[in-house]
Amino acid sequence: MQLTKFDRWLKENFIYETHIFILRRPEFKLPSGVKISELDQGASGDYRFRLRIKNNKKADQTLALLKEHQLMCATHVVEGRHWYNKRIAPEGKSFTYQWILRGITSVLILCAAYGVYVLFQNPQLISTIQDTLNELKAGM
Structure with a gap:
C-alpha cells in the first residue's frame, strides 16, 4: 500500500536508527543521545565500536565531528527494535x-x-x- 508523508515521517522519527561503526573510541565529546557500544572483534570485521543514534540531526552532527577529527567510519540506517514497530509501521501497510x-x-x-x-x-x-x-x- 502507498505510504503517505505522515507514514514516512513516523518511520524516520520513531523507527529508523543510524548506526555508525568506528575503529577507535572518540576522544572528544559526542552529542547527547549517542550510545556507544563495543563490538566483538570477529563479528564486526575491522570496526571496534558502534554509535547508535535515533535522531537524524544528531547523526549528521556526529558524522561531521568524526570527519573533522579524521576518524574512519561506516554508516548504516536500520530499523530499531522497539515494541511499537508493528503498530506504527506495519509490514506492507500504511x-x-x-x-x-x-x-x-x-x-x-x-x-x-x-x-x-x-x-x-x-x-x-x-x-x-x-x-x-x-x-x-x-x-x-
Missing part, C-alpha cells in the same frame, strides 16, 4: 490508511447501532416482533 478505515468502520457501526435503537423505540415494530415470535413458538 498506518494512516489503516486508521482512516478503522474510523470509517467505527462510524458505520455506531450509525447502525443507533438505527437499531431508533427502530426498537417504535411500539408497532415491537408488537409485530412479539407476535411473530409467539407464532413461531406456537408452530414448533
Whole structure:
C-alpha cells in the first residue's frame, strides 16, 4: 500500500536508527543521545565500536565531528527494535490508511447501532416482533 508523508515521517522519527561503526573510541565529546557500544572483534570485521543514534540531526552532527577529527567510519540506517514497530509501521501497510478505515468502520457501526435503537423505540415494530415470535413458538 502507498505510504503517505505522515507514514514516512513516523518511520524516520520513531523507527529508523543510524548506526555508525568506528575503529577507535572518540576522544572528544559526542552529542547527547549517542550510545556507544563495543563490538566483538570477529563479528564486526575491522570496526571496534558502534554509535547508535535515533535522531537524524544528531547523526549528521556526529558524522561531521568524526570527519573533522579524521576518524574512519561506516554508516548504516536500520530499523530499531522497539515494541511499537508493528503498530506504527506495519509490514506492507500504511498506518494512516489503516486508521482512516478503522474510523470509517467505527462510524458505520455506531450509525447502525443507533438505527437499531431508533427502530426498537417504535411500539408497532415491537408488537409485530412479539407476535411473530409467539407464532413461531406456537408452530414448533
